[in-house]
Each structure stands twice: as structure tokens, then as C-alpha cells.
Amino acid sequence: MRITLPFTATNPCQVEVGGNVPVAIFYGRSEERARNIDQTGTPLVYGGRQLGNSALLRAAAPRFERTPSWIALYVDVAAAEIGTQRDPGLIWNLLHTQLRSRDIVRPSPAGGAS
Numbered sequence: 485m486r487i488t489l490p491f492t493a494t495n496p497c498q499v500e501v502g503g504n505v506p507v508a509i510f511y512g513r514s515e516e517r518a519r520n521i522d523q524t525g526t527p528l529v530y531g532g533r534q535l536g537n538s539a540l541l542r543a544a545a546p547r548f549e550r551t552p553s554w555i556a557l558y559v560d561v562a563a564a565e566i567g568t569q570r571d572p573g574l575i576w577n578l579l580h581t582q583l584r585s586r587d588i589v590r591p592s593p594a595g596g597a598s
Contacts, residue, residue: 497541513536513540513543516529517540517543518549520540520541521548523545529541538558538560542558555586555588556586557583557586559578559579559582561578566578
């Protein structure tokens with residue numbers, strides 16, 4: 485073990501899935517998070533890759549859901565390969581499935597989106 489130690493490394497800030505940053509590591513951007521949660525605030529988060537957009541949304545979700553009957557839903561379109569490997573129109577099926585999983589919408593009529 486002592487021989488291999490100089491050739492090992494760990495980075496607690498590196499995340500395998502975008503935005504899954506531990507609470508202890510996510511800090512700052514409290515104003516952006518507050519505006520994202522506020523109903524009169526900024527409902528859109530955009531920016532370049534690896535700038536913390538997903539982390540901001542995921543950090544805002546639990547705070548948003550503290551209000552009774554408010555539900556935060558994070559849908560990773562990139563992970564579903566919609567718009568890259570799959571038809572962009574499939575976004576509606578993905579959204580319907582996610583909304584159903586949270587009991588936000590009813591099941592679609594026979595033959596519709598699942």
C-alpha cells in the first residue's frame with residue numbers, strides 16, 4: 485500500500501452525474517438559488533457546461549418543496565439522449581412519465597405517452 489500511495493488521488497469535488505454535488509461542497513450562488521425558488525424570480529437557468537447549472541437546480545429543489553403542494557421536478561434531457569440520439573419530440577413522453585411518477589398528472593388515455 486505504501487508503494488502505491490504516491491500514484492493515487494481522490495477528488496471529492498468531482499461528480500459522476502452532473503449536478504449531484506454534496507451539500508457540504510455546494511456553496512455560494514445563494515442569490516441565484518433564492519431567485520430560482522421565488523415565484524416572481526428567475527425561472528430559467530442557463531449557461532455553459534460545467535458551470536454549476538444542474539447543481540444550482542438540485543440545491544434549489546429541496547428548499548422549493550418546503551412550501552406545501554409545491555413540487556420540484558428535475559428532468560435530465562441529456563441523460564435520455566433526447567435531441568442528440570433520439571427525436572426531440574420524445575421530450576413530451578419523458579415529461580409525462582416523470583410527472584406521472586410524482587402523481588402530478590393522470591395516466592394518459594390508452595395508446596398515449598407512458
